[in-house]
Amino acid sequence: MHCDEFEVRLNEVLDQRRQPEADVGLADHARLCGRCHALVTSFQAVLVGLERSLPIQCTDDLSDRVHAALAPAATLRFPRRRRLLALAASAAALLLVIGPWTWFGRGDRAAVPPLPITGPSATEQAGANSQPRPEKEIAGPYHTLARETTASLSVAMQLLPVESLGIGGAAGRQPRKASTTVPAEWVHGLTDGLTPVTRPTAGVMSTFIELISVKDEGKRS
Amino acid sequence: MKRRLSWAALLVSIVARGGSAGDVDATLAELVSDDVGLVVEVRELAHQIETCVAGPMFRRVVHYPPFEKWTKQNGQFWSLLSAESLRRLGASPEDMATKLLGNEVLFAVWPPDGVSLHGEALFLTEAADDQLLKTVFDRLVAAHRERGQWKAEHLLDLDGRSLVVHEVETHGDQPRLFLAVADRLGIVATNERLVRDVVVRRTTSDVHRGTLGALPAYQNAARRLAPKAAVRLFVNPRAWDQVLSADLGKKDPASDEARTQAVVVETWRATEYLVAGLEFASNLSLEAFIRWDRHALPEAVREIADAAEGPSEFLEHVPAGAIVALAGHVDGARLLRRFGMPRPRASTGATSPTSGSSHAPTPDPGGFALLTLAGGVGPDFGAYLYTHGPTAQAVQRGQTREALPFDCVVGLGTRSLDPVDGRPALAELLEPMLHRALVVAAELHNADPSFSTRAEVRSREMEGGHLTSVVGLVPFPAGLEASYTVVEGRFLAGTSPEAVGRAARLSSSESLAHSPRFNSHLSPRLNKPSQLIYIDLTGLRQLLGASAEAIDFLAAAKGLDRHAAERSGRELLALLQLADALVAAAQIDHDGLAAGVRLVADEDDL
Numbered sequence: 001m002h003c004d005e006f007e008v009r010l011n012e013v014l015d016q017r018r019q020p021e022a023d024v025g026l027a028d029h030a031r032l033c034g035r036c037h038a039l040v041t042s043f044q045a046v047l048v049g050l051e052r053s054l055p056i057q058c059t060d061d062l063s064d065r066v067h068a069a070l071a072p073a074a075t076l077r078f079p080r081r082r083r084l085l086a087l088a089a090s091a092a093a094l095l096l097v098i099g100p101w102t103w104f105g106r107g108d109r110a111a112v113p114p115l116p117i118t119g120p121s122a123t124e125q126a127g128a129n130s131q132p133r134p135e136k137e138i139a140g141p142y143h144t145l146a147r148e149t150t151a152s153l154s155v156a157m158q159l160l161p162v163e164s165l166g167i168g169g170a171a172g173r174q175p176r177k178a179s180t181t182v183p184a185e186w187v188h189g190l191t192d193g194l195t196p197v198t199r200p201t202a203g204v205m206s207t208f209i210e211l212i213s214v215k216d217e218g219k220r221s
Numbered sequence: 222m223k224r225r226l227s228w229a230a231l232l233v234s235i236v237a238r239g240g241s242a243g244d245v246d247a248t249l250a251e252l253v254s255d256d257v258g259l260v261v262e263v264r265e266l267a268h269q270i271e272t273c274v275a276g277p278m279f280r281r282v283v284h285y286p287p288f289e290k291w292t293k294q295n296g297q298f299w300s301l302l303s304a305e306s307l308r309r310l311g312a313s314p315e316d317m318a319t320k321l322l323g324n325e326v327l328f329a330v331w332p333p334d335g336v337s338l339h340g341e342a343l344f345l346t347e348a349a350d351d352q353l354l355k356t357v358f359d360r361l362v363a364a365h366r367e368r369g370q371w372k373a374e375h376l377l378d379l380d381g382r383s384l385v386v387h388e389v390e391t392h393g394d395q396p397r398l399f400l401a402v403a404d405r406l407g408i409v410a411t412n413e414r415l416v417r418d419v420v421v422r423r424t425t426s427d428v429h430r431g432t433l434g435a436l437p438a439y440q441n442a443a444r445r446l447a448p449k450a451a452v453r454l455f456v457n458p459r460a461w462d463q464v465l466s467a468d469l470g471k472k473d474p475a476s477d478e479a480r481t482q483a484v485v486v487e488t489w490r491a492t493e494y495l496v497a498g499l500e501f502a503s504n505l506s507l508e509a510f511i512r513w514d515r516h517a518l519p520e521a522v523r524e525i526a527d528a529a530e531g532p533s534e535f536l537e538h539v540p541a542g543a544i545v546a547l548a549g550h551v552d553g554a555r556l557l558r559r560f561g562m563p564r565p566r567a568s569t570g571a572t573s574p575t576s577g578s579s580h581a582p583t584p585d586p587g588g589f590a591l592l593t594l595a596g597g598v599g600p601d602f603g604a605y606l607y608t609h610g611p612t613a614q615a616v617q618r619g620q621t622r623e624a625l626p627f628d629c630v631v632g633l634g635t636r637s638l639d640p641v642d643g644r645p646a647l648a649e650l651l652e653p654m655l656h657r658a659l660v661v662a663a664e665l666h667n668a669d670p671s672f673s674t675r676a677e678v679r680s681r682e683m684e685g686g687h688l689t690s691v692v693g694l695v696p697f698p699a700g701l702e703a704s705y706t707v708v709e710g711r712f713l714a715g716t717s718p719e720a721v722g723r724a725a726r727l728s729s730s731e732s733l734a735h736s737p738r739f740n741s742h743l744s745p746r747l748n749k750p751s752q753l754i755y756i757d758l759t760g761l762r763q764l765l766g767a768s769a770e771a772i773d774f775l776a777a778a779k780g781l782d783r784h785a786a787e788r789s790g791r792e793l794l795a796l797l798q799l800a801d802a803l804v805a806a807a808q809i810d811h812d813g814l815a816a817g818v819r820l821v822a823d824e825d826d827l
Contacts, residue, residue, distance in 0.1 A: 043593075190481075193465075193482040196468040200332060200339055201340065207392070208344055210395065
């Protein structure tokens, strides 16, 4: 087994939720290759750590301790636009303090009566599934509205968040910067790679279109 | 836009003229050799147009205000164009669409042979009116004579019958074209041999040998398309292998361009065929399918395909009445491991622990921990919008449910990091931490005197777990009770506790996956989608038409004033009236990738 095959195989084993050391091919190669041995050992360390991690009971004074830890920051006067950041940072700090491998108690939740939530009724479901839409629901307002609409699609698109598609709206009409993202590079790579297919195809299609768009030099009768 | 509308105007005029070619078997593929690289076929165009024009979607289009406006403004232009076509070619556009191209049309392209940059091409049409076909071809030849572009006349002798082939030049640097009419068959080709082959195959009884129609890939591809598909594209990858390899060979193997193209070429070689079909007779639908040999795909492409393979189970958790639904299936952890980790450089073989290795540095344990954590995420996820009437509970509580005129629910499936030890799913593991984080954030919020609102975190017991909601916390809008819960490993978050509770308790039979209306909109070839976008345009119209808050919400998000918002709202309502549902779906399985976009108009018309 080669090193690159080792990693592919390791991924497959992990995808199947099996233990890497139980795979004979991986084990054999890991004995020969120090780097691959380190790779599988790292994974095993994480897996073993997960298995050994014990549920941690959260103490009741956790909130007080976090408050105390964050007290200087909390008394700062953040501009309004930074409050969200401050809250997010607080939440993130809290998560980091607690650590990712813990279980918490659930005993101190605010006591609120259970919410009697009702699902959609059978008639609602049946209506959503099979009923044709009543004409008046849409036709009435539509016919009125339709008479008032004469403008272009861009007006209709003003309400929709379609800037990213460059379809409409004020932002949508702004020139877009050249993208250098990985997907864009892949699209370029794909189109470039298929040029031997697309170029001759477009070429002959152009020839056939030229056939019927022959310039008219005849006289009108 | 105008070009599209001009096509619609063409369809209108065709209806006025009438004309249907009736049912026609696809026979032109029997006249083309099986080494063809690409084929576009149009079948029963006249019948398709007739059905389309009688259908609900077209009736809506002709009443669409921008279209009405355009036809009023450009009616004279269309009349002039039609008259000009009649004068030059002896046929109006509608006659050409129905009587000339209305039965069966085929356009085929062969790859360049290495000598010429141009490929070979062939155009065939089985006309319904042979006299009109002859007239149009004669006019075309005459026009090229007048321009000095007519080059020669060839006489093909085929079993005692002679066929006149005209050779014309369209442009100096483009290949010449050869035109012929054989009964009802119109032929245009880039060389005389192609014309001869077509006529020979048409007159020979042994038509199947070596033809496109007998090619297994072509036959299998045809079965992947809707029978009603009017326009069909078939790509035969084997015909292009040589030119693709030759092009790749001209590039520096060490360049990024060559490396990317190598993946493209390798994927191409693993592809058995590519087929696409456009259907417009009753609904507007575009579908494509790439059939591949999964084992032959390059590793990177195979990893991506494997990560996204399989149906998204999130559709089982979307209510049948959802007006917008997104559902996906991606094994993110697999992609992260493949593409998010440092990769070993190319190695020629196993190395000993003591020898120098060409590996990249081993990632740090923290990175591994994160990747392992990511292993608990997914693979199913999705989101949906659901309109709601005022519930009894909301009225009782007197809450301002108008913060959003609809409910939005986001769902993310999670799984156990290591199912061997019976540990719960990741979402169940992290849910208490999120609850505690929100409690602390609310306390921090309330401790800050600059906030005028008071934040509150509420938690309710519900069957199978807790439902937590938060109100008054920046950045959530006032009146919004953002909520979440975890059910059977699924993390569900939404804009109200009712919505999240409903999502948690939704039975499979009440889901979109089992909705007859939704399934009637789904292509039978994409009925187990891996990725899906569904928009119930009827529901969306009802929401926008009945709820001023919906317009206000969108206007606020886009920064529009009241007048602009109302105007845009009217236009949007009119646009949404054109169809009743939009479905975009992709389905990845072991055989390949299928994708489609479908715009559906129900029969109940305006």
